[in-house]
Amino acid sequence: MxxxxxxxxxxxxxxxxxxxxxxxxxxxxxxxxxxxxxxxxxxxxxxxxxxxxxxxxxxxxxxxxxxxxxxxxxxxxxxxxxxxxxxxxxxxxxxxxxxxxxxxxxxxxxxxxxxxxxxxxxxxxxxxxxxxxxxxxxxxxxxxSAFMDLWAQLIGQPILKQRKTTIFGRGNNPVNFVAV
Missing domain, CATH: 3.40.50.720 (NAD(P)-binding Rossmann-like Domain)
Structure with a gap:
């Protein structure tokens, strides 16, 4: 179990x-x-x-x-x-x-x-x-690291609704996403 x-x-x-x-x-x-x-x-x-x-x-x-x-x-x-x-x-x-x-x-x-x-x-x-x-x-x-499927929502939803989003860091930091 x-x-x-x-x-x-x-x-x-x-x-x-x-x-x-x-x-x-x-x-x-x-x-x-x-x-x-x-x-x-x-x-x-x-x-x-x-x-x-x-x-x-x-x-x-x-x-x-x-x-x-x-x-x-x-x-x-x-x-x-x-x-x-x-x-x-x-x-x-x-x-x-x-x-x-x-x-x-x-x-x-x-x-x-x-x-x-x-x-x-x-x-x-x-x-x-x-x-x-x-x-x-x-x-x-x-x-x-960041879950790709959740990160896409975190970034994508504000873009779709407000046409802008927040990027953490300077915006040029590499992020190695993982998927479940």
């Missing part, structure tokens, strides 16, 4: 569909199970859980061989924010995976994660990477 945390997001939902197409048993954890009813209809086990609730994490990890941690709260509000989700929440998920005997943990980080990154979100992701490295779990850390 493979647990995906963050299956209501772009990457997590595509990975869930791909694993399903390969005939792999998939469980997804979400705060809002009704939003993933379409996955349940396709044979995915949908469980209720929250990265801020350690008991729900342990329950979600039971009987799981692999975990994909793709959730984030970069744009979250209130108590759904990078500190409670990306920092504390992912650490709690790593702890739950270890207690449940998960064999492999895949963590989706960010390009440029480091202890001295200029962006707090990147520093948080780095701290989680370090926590995972020290956990004793077998793991993979992925630091994707």
């Amino acid at each position: 493979i647990l995906i945390v963050g299956a209501s997001g772009h990457l997590g939902s595509i990975v869930a569909q791909s694993l399903l197409a390969q005939g792999k048993p998939v469980r997804v954890m979400t705060r809002t199970p009704l939003n993933l009813a379409h996955l349940k209809q396709q044979g995915v086990e949908v469980v209720s859980g929250d990265l801020r609730d350690p008991a729900s994490l342990l329950s979600a990890c039971q009987g799981v061989e692999q975990v994909l941690a793709a959730a984030h709260a970069l744009t979250g509000k209130g108590d759904n924010n990078p500190q409670t989700v990306d920092d504390a929440g992912n650490r709690q998920l790593i702890d739950a995976a270890k207690v449940a005997g998960v064999k492999h943990f895949v963590f989706i980080s960010v390009m440029g994660a480091s202890p001295n990154a200029p962006v707090e979100f990147s520093r948080i992701k780095y701290r989680t990477e370090e926590y995972l490295r020290a956990s004793g779990l077998s793991f993979t850390i992925i630091r994707p």
